[in-house]
Amino acid sequence: MNCKALFLVSISTLACQLVLPGFLLLGQVQPDPPSSAFAAEGQPSSLPVLIRADSQQKTGDLYQLSGHVEVIYGSLHLTADQMDYHAATGQIVATDNVHFFHTAEHADLQATRAEYNLHAGRGSFFDVQGSVGAQVRAGAALLTTTNPFFFTAERVDREDENTYQVHQGELTVCTVPDPTWTFFAPRATIQPGISARLYSGKLHLWKVPVFYFPFLYRSLRRIPRSSGFLMPTIGNNSRLGTVIGDSFFWAINRSADLELGGEFLSARGWSQQAMFRVRPSGSSYFNVSYSGVVDRGYGPQKIDQSGRTVRAYGVASLPRGFRGVLDFNYLSSLTFREAFTQTYTEAVNSGVHSTGFLTKSFDSFHLNVLVSRFENFQSVRPGDKVTIRQVPQVEFNSLERPLWRASPVWISWQSSLGAVSRSDPLRSSGAALRTSTLERLAFSPRLTLPLQWHGFRLTPAAGVRGIRYGRRLRLGQISDDALNQGAGEISVEFVPPALARVFSSAGALYRQPIQHVVEPKVTFRAVSGVRDFADLLSFDEQDRLTNTREIVYSLTNRLLVRRGREQGTKEVLSWELRQQYYLDPDFGGALAPGRRNVFLSPLDLTSNAFLDRPRRFSPLVSVVRFHPSAGYDIEFRQDYDTILRRVTHGGLVGNARRGQAFASVSHFFVRSSPVLSPNFNQIGFSMGYGNLTRVGWNAVFVGAYDIRAAYLPFTALQASYNNNCCGISFEYRRFALGPVRTENQFRMAFSLANIGTFGNLKKQERLF
Known part of the structure; x- marks a missing residue:
């Protein structure tokens, strides 16, 4: 019987052979209910089997199909040139150009022969080429590819909806044919979206075996989390010798x-x-890291550079709107940091900050509620730290x-109550300073009266500051006598209207309209009532308050350009000049000539100390910021000392990016x-092209140059090449930190995408 349409056929009515050139829908009389494993796949018992073939014959429960045979069962799609299908058992035997595709598992197999049971969801495929998809989360720190796992094998067994057994197979994520690398394994287990396990595997690069793995595990989950040993590291170092290491990762739970x-x-x-x-919740996390070295000694004298460092940091969202933050850092010695840290910025940093607050x-x-500790190592000598x-x-x-x-007067305040302590074993006077924990109470309310008239702004303010210390200094020694400090403060800020003008263009440099804005500001400030400044114990900036009468003036120039028709303007260039004039050059007698003096008022102007003598004028501070586009920005800062008549402090930071x-x-x-x-004079630089995971060549070069000593204390060069499935990186790094550390490092990494x-x-x- 021939027909040109889709037939719905009941097995109870089929007692003869049928030859149908269209689809055969076995729906009214279904195969036997699927096994539990098949039901777990999500296929309902009423799911029909769709069959299409050029020629179909039926003898009892046996369908003999030939010519462009297709079987569709849920998300399973099986094609072949020849196929026998037993409706009662669900068993299929397919030969010649077999193609098995399972959309739910992203499985795509091509074979010369297949034996598969629709009911059980199990089967075997012979002389196989295929792929099984892997859900990989792309990231900046891991070379990844969207390619699935390609493999060839003598036989592949599908045991259930989550397990494929590969026998005598080669696996890769490289584009085939001619993959860059493959893993050959007598046996491998692939669970789509879960994991891949290889037993007695060999890594082949360009078809050459280079490494043997007794067992290799790779998670295929979108966010992999599995316990096990990580890849071992082997290398050589001019100062450390041969380096061999490994780590064990324990996935305690999902968090x-x-x-x-x-x-x-x-x-x-x-x-x-x-x-x-x-990570106990989406808005909270806590991390702790530890690093330590047990050292046998460095150099001919076998100098022990052993040490350890600990860091704990986290954020917690707590009940009733509280938020907790912790950043704890511990360093056993500065020598250890200089000798073993792998970043130049950290190696030359002598400070260790720890803080936690609610x-x-x-x-x-x-x-x-604040807890903090600050340590500043003065030298590599043990115990020489503040x-x-x-x-x-x-x-x-x-x-x-x-x-x-509706009051025109505004109020603000700062208040604190805490226990503080300080240890300073090597003071400039030569005497040690160690305080036990003492209380400190501070309160400073402030009233302001903002006034405006035709663009002019005048803001007078008045406040008081009161601080009580549980102990004080007397003749350089700690005394149990309390010290009470009270000071009054007044200030008047005057801001006239900004001057602005719009220019049609800047000639050939910029042909769009530009607005030039000039913003002047003058502030008078006076503080009185501070007594016994030499008896104050210093813990932070609020302890550096002194009597003063000063005028602060600044002038800021800005260039603004239009972003777009409805996006407003943006600042591309600003130049700020500011300076302080002191009516009281010795700050009420607090200034000690011939010594380094740090007071609260000059800290508001610049972080660079300049008070070693009475003076009327502070250095003139100049800050230029240039940000013409998202790819370029420059900040240039200089402090010009009017007494020394030279620039005493300067800093330039510039960044540029164009394409890669x-x-x-x-x-x-x-x-x-x-x-x-x-004195100090140093240049830092970095330049490069590309990034860690970009396909093609990528390179970056960083370093630091000491102009005064005319040498490079740090240089590093990293180059890498990536294709669509692997990458190789080489790095050279040199530290030249004097007698503590002179070291050359050569490093290499070979990355397999998704592995x-x-x-x-x-x-x-x-470096990337």
Whole structure:
């Protein structure tokens, strides 16, 4: 019987052979109910089997199909040149040009022969080429590809909807044919969207075997989390010798994990690393990291550079609107940091900051509970450091708010109560200073009266500051006598209307309209009532308050251009000049000539110390900012000392990016009095092209150059090449930090997309 349409056929009515050139829908009389494994796949028992073939014959429950045979069963699609289908058992035997496609599992297999059972969802495929998709989350720190796992195998068994067994197979994520790399394994287990396991695998590069893996595991989940050993690292270092290490990753649960690792340093000893991470909620997290080295000694004298560092940081959203933040840092010695850190910025940093606080804001009020510790290492000598602690300090502050409803007078305040301590073993006087924990109470309310008239703004303000210390200094020694400080403060800020003019263009540089704005500002400030300044213990900037009468004036020029018709304007260039004039040159007697003096008022102008003598004029501070587009920005700052008649401090930071190319440069120098600060003149730079995962060549070069000493204390060069499934990176890094550390490092990493990275170039130490 021939027909040209789609037939709905009941098995109870079929007692003869049928030859149908269209679709055959086995729907009225279904195959036997599927097994439990098949039901777990989500196929209902009433799901029909759709069959199409050039020629179909039926004998009992056996369908013999030939010529462009297609079987569709839910998300399963099976095609072949020849096929036998047993309706009662669901068994299929397909030969010649077999193609198995499962949309739910992203499985695509081509074989010469297949034996498959629709009811059980199991089967075997022979002489197979195919792919199984993997859900991979792309990221900036891992080379990834959207390619599925391609493989060839003598046989592939589909055991259930989540498991494929590959026998005598080769697997890769490279584009076929001619993949860059493959894994050959006598046996492999692939669970789409879950994992891939290879047993006795060999890594082939360009068809050459290069490495043997007794067992290899790779998660295929979108966010992989599995316990196990990470890729080992092997390398060589001119100072550490041969370096061999590995780590174990423990996925404790979906919100917490732990990594423990170590390295053997043949010339020095061994190192340890640990990292614990937990995320109890979407808005809270807590991380702890540890790094330490047990050192056998450096150099002919075997100088012990052992040490350890710990960092704990996290954020927590707490009940009743409180928010907690922790950033704890511990460093056992400056020598350890200089000897073993892998970044130049950290190696030359002598400070260690730790802070933790709880905060809540409501209306204009802020409630904070603060714990902090600051350590500043003065040298590599043990114990030569300044330590300042606040344990704890409670603050209750308010932003400016009307004194009463519709009041023209605004009020604000800052208040704190806490326990503080300081340890300063090497003071400039030569005597040690160590305080036990003492209380400090501070309160400073302030009233302001903002006035405006025809664009002129006048803001007078008045306030008081009261501070009580549980102890004080007497003749350079700690005394148990309390010290009470009270000071009054008045200020008047005058801001005239800004001067503005619109220019049609800037000639050939810029042919669009430009607005030039000039903003002057003058402030008078007076503080009186501060007594016994030499007896004050200093813990932070509020302890540096002195008597003063000063005038602060500034002039700011801005260039504004239009963003678009309805996007307003943006600032492309600004130049700010500001300076202080002191009516009281010795700050009420607090200034000590011939020494470095740091007071609160000059800190508002510049962070660079300049007071070593009485003076009327502060340095003239110039700050230029240039930001013409998203790809370019420059900031140039200079402090010109009117007494020394030279620029004493300067800094330049510039960044540029165009396409894949980028460059940045920084230049900082100090040419001040030796009493105030040692001279310094150094340039930092970086330039490169591309990024970590970009296909093609990528390179970056960074370094620091000391102009005064005429040498490079740090240089590093990294080059990498990536294709669509793998990448290789090389890095050279040199530290020249004097007798503590002179070191050359050569590192390499080979990355397989969606698999991992082999080598000793660690992710956290890359230049990209």
